[in-house]
Amino acid sequence: MQDRIKENILNISPAGLEEIVTGLGDKKFRAKQIFGWLAKGVTDFDMMSNVPASLRNRLSDSYFIGLPEAVREQRSKDGTVKCLFRFADGTEVESVFMQYSYGNSICISSQSGCRMGCRFCASTMDGLDRSLSGGEMLGQVLAMRNLTGEDIGHVVVMGMGEPFDNYEGLSDFIRLIHDENGYGLGLRNITVSTCGLIPVMKRFAEDFPQVNLAVSLHAPNQEMREKTMPVAKKYGYDELMAACREYTDKTGRRVTFEYAVIDGVNDSEECAAELAGRLKGWLTHVNLIPLNKVEGRDFRAAKDSGIHRFRDILDNNGVPVTIRRTLGSDIDAACGQLRRKRQG
């Protein structure tokens, strides 16, 4: 209860910590020490062993370390760990830890719930609860590292929520996790996925040209996209494609298109050929995702043979394409399901 009136210290930048520390009559360099401890995932100010007890006590009078608590956890045979995290105010989000040949990765949430309304997605079924702060996004990475005992070298902002609907939290998070005095994660090891909020995409290309961009496309044309993704009514397909090209021209970096292959909806050979026609010759990559079953939604994953056919058509047209490895298929891997199960 007391924590609610305190501020989450994970939200504070090194410069902000310097101000706080000097304001408390201590030396500037203490800020660097504190920031470093926070990035290690400490859960208590008393764990900051090289920080004087008097400063630790004064900090804990006004701040708390806002690492979320793991309230539900599922572990898959393939090493995937899915966790429902709860913050001090009761807000719950999901994060997923995954092991790949190139290293460990975490998929984090940027909001609790989502207001984008994509029809195949469990995260949006109860609308938006609230956006997360940068420190709360960082807290998911630190808490997952504490939970698994494993290093995490890649972060994907593709969990619950639309990151570009929470640009302030997202940009704070990127700066916090990238800071060399803290976690020090390389910008190229971060991927942000959007459903296509075009004005924010442009801003993101200016602010973070080294961070990877993924766009949830899920359809080869406007008519089909509108049927599953309401955002398409506001930002049309051609406009989105033009914004992606602009992003590539500006940053010299490819855009990854996420395409959940849904049985009888967007998995036909015609769809694949149309998509290939649009993307041929681009600096791009298509990630085909076998859709996870979502309770309460009618959509089903396309059959493996259909997904492979889809991939071959893109491939034969020179469009770089991969099928996302299905991780955690023995747990509730589709985003938003753990939280709904708990509420239900």
Ligand code: SF4
């Ligand atoms: S797919 Fe992403 S943007 Fe769409 S409703 Fe789900 S969380 Fe929101």
